[in-house]
Amino acid sequence: GATIGILGGGQLGRMLSVAASRLGFACHIYEPGAHPPAGQVAAHVTTASYEDAEALTRFAESVDVITYEFENVPTQALDLLEGHCAIRPGREALRISQDRLTEKTFLQALGLKTAPFADIADLDGLTAALAEIGTPAILKSRRFGYDGKGQVRITDPSQVEEALAAMNGAPAILEGFVDFTHEVSVIAARGSHGDVACFDPGENVHRDGILHTTTVPARLSPNQRTDAVLLAANILNALEYIGVLGVELFVTPQGLIVNEIAPRVHNSGHWTQNGCAVDQFEQHIRAIAGWPLGDGSRHSNVVMENLIGDDIDRVVGLATQPDVSLHLYGKTEAKPGRKMGHFNRVTGPSRG
Numbered sequence: 001g002a003t004i005g006i007l008g009g010g011q012l013g014r015m016l017s018v019a020a021s022r023l024g025f026a027c028h029i030y031e032p033g034a035h036p037p038a039g040q041v042a043a044h045v046t047t048a049s050y051e052d053a054e055a056l057t058r059f060a061e062s063v064d065v066i067t068y069e070f071e072n073v074p075t076q077a078l079d080l081l082e083g084h085c086a087i088r089p090g091r092e093a094l095r096i097s098q099d100r101l102t103e104k105t106f107l108q109a110l111g112l113k114t115a116p117f118a119d120i121a122d123l124d125g126l127t128a129a130l131a132e133i134g135t136p137a138i139l140k141s142r143r144f145g146y147d148g149k150g151q152v153r154i155t156d157p158s159q160v161e162e163a164l165a166a167m168n169g170a171p172a173i174l175e176g177f178v179d180f181t182h183e184v185s186v187i188a189a190r191g192s193h194g195d196v197a198c199f200d201p202g203e204n205v206h207r208d209g210i211l212h213t214t215t216v217p218a219r220l221s222p223n224q225r226t227d228a229v230l231l232a233a234n235i236l237n238a239l240e241y242i243g244v245l246g247v248e249l250f251v252t253p254q255g256l257i258v259n260e261i262a263p264r265v266h267n268s269g270h271w272t273q274n275g276c277a278v279d280q281f282e283q284h285i286r287a288i289a290g291w292p293l294g295d296g297s298r299h300s301n302v303v304m305e306n307l308i309g310d311d312i313d314r315v316v317g318l319a320t321q322p323d324v325s326l327h328l329y330g331k332t333e334a335k336p337g338r339k340m341g342h343f344n345r346v347t348g349p350s351r352g
């Protein structure tokens, strides 16, 4: 059988491995950290850094296609890997989504709406941009941010110095604050022949910067639903994308505004495990393996809730509830803010 190489051994890599294994593939995980969650379910694990050219080469030669569970794979490692084996989704999607400035510029060029933004080089630049964009605004590091890390809210011009200091010299962008009514996301897939399938948009609630729940169906009008799916397809096609992509959206009275994209399976798509015949993980494996995309239509309404840190203690009570499906990541230490698992509560059959 064929082997799928996955860069990153966290929970996303783990759930991709489970889906791949169901389709008859073996997985080889590449992960610098010890004891990765995906290592418990994958056939092969390489523990090595992204600077280890020899390990990268051996990994690439042992697999038939390479995918990834996170977008910050160093460029040099990708260059090396690509010399031996196809990487799906491709390099362009990674390049664009690794940097919020490149990402927002790309989205605007597609005709999609984003928050107003400005590249920030220094304090004078921040002061000028804030005068232009207004308060409230958010200063975000351009790279490496997740779960709301590397972000500072600015509510008054007097805060610019402190805000910039919090970036620790990292390149940053300033974003105008979007006055949204709620947040939704589209988990979208594109196959190797250009076929596109989107899962139903989910409605997302964040707590302390971390995704807390995703609910399907989301509160969207039929027009908004169509807009959301079409704009996701637009992004996939522009990137000639192969695989699953997450698109985070703000819902406003003026229409949908794109917050960010993630070139991978996405936390807000975990509901598909119990809401669809083919979930986001299988859809991603199908796409990168050159298979036809599967049936991702929603058969059930679902609320997905993350288990963060000590939330893991709730498992005992949740385990006895008949409408709850538990998905645990096999992490031993329940640190604050650490994603330990999630559960999907099926709230009823989909009514179309």
Ligand code: ATP
Residues within 6 Å of the ligand: 115, 138, 145, 146, 147, 148, 149, 175, 176, 177, 178, 179, 183, 206, 209, 248, 259, 260
């Ligand atoms: P993720 O873990 O989803 O990758 P992240 O660290 O990349 O998160 P963002 O998605 O940029 O962060 O922001 C996190 C949350 O902060 C958003 O989901 C939204 O609730 C809020 N937020 C971010 N940018 C804005 C904005 N311009 N206007 C209003 N709210 C925002």
Ligand code: MG
Residues within 6 Å of the ligand: 145, 146, 147, 260
């Ligand atoms: Mg992000």
Ligand code: MG
Residues within 6 Å of the ligand: 248, 259, 260
């Ligand atoms: Mg986000």
